[in-house]
Amino acid sequence: MQNLCPCGSGLTYANCCEPIISGKKESLTAQELMRSRYTAFTQANVDYLMRSHSAKTRPIKERKSIEKWARSVNWMGLTIIQTQAGGANDEIGYVEFKALYLENGKPQQIHEKSLFQRENGIWVYVSGVHF
Numbered sequence: 001m002q003n004l005c006p007c008g009s010g011l012t013y014a015n016c017c018e019p020i021i022s023g024k025k026e027s028l029t030a031q032e033l034m035r036s037r038y039t040a041f042t043q044a045n046v047d048y049l050m051r052s053h054s055a056k057t058r059p060i061k062e063r064k065s066i067e068k069w070a071r072s073v074n075w076m077g078l079t080i081i082q083t084q085a086g087g088a089n090d091e092i093g094y095v096e097f098k099a100l101y102l103e104n105g106k107p108q109q110i111h112e113k114s115l116f117q118r119e120n121g122i123w124v125y126v127s128g129v130h131f
């Protein structure tokens with residue numbers, strides 16, 4: 001059996017987030033980008049996290065601390081709660097999700113509604129509101 005994608009899509013990594021993270025293909029939807037960013041967090045792939053972040057809000061200065069934090073926790077899974085717009089013909093989209101992880105052995109979660117937008121035609125993460 002091949003490796004399942006960390007984003008929980010049920011697809012193999014090679015058929016899900018890998019081509020997006022490696023730059024072989026662009027995300028078609030905001031949700032695909034969201035999933036690829038979760039997977040990149042599980043890999044502490046801060047290069048991709050920066051690349052998939054809007055140039056306007058990209059947290060360059062926090063790059064090192066994001067990488068360190070992403071490496072320090074155990075990622076447990078992603079649940080997409082709902083999406084609004086963010087489709088192939090949209091310019092913006094919202095994805096509400098929960099990401100579960102263990103930090104110092106304690107279960108934690110990020111419950112966020114993220115805003116995604118196309119920049120030069122490509123989906124990027126802009127910002128998020130936490131619940």
Ligand SMILES: [Zn+2]
Pocket residue numbers: 005006007008009013016017018035036039
């Ligand atoms: Zn995936």
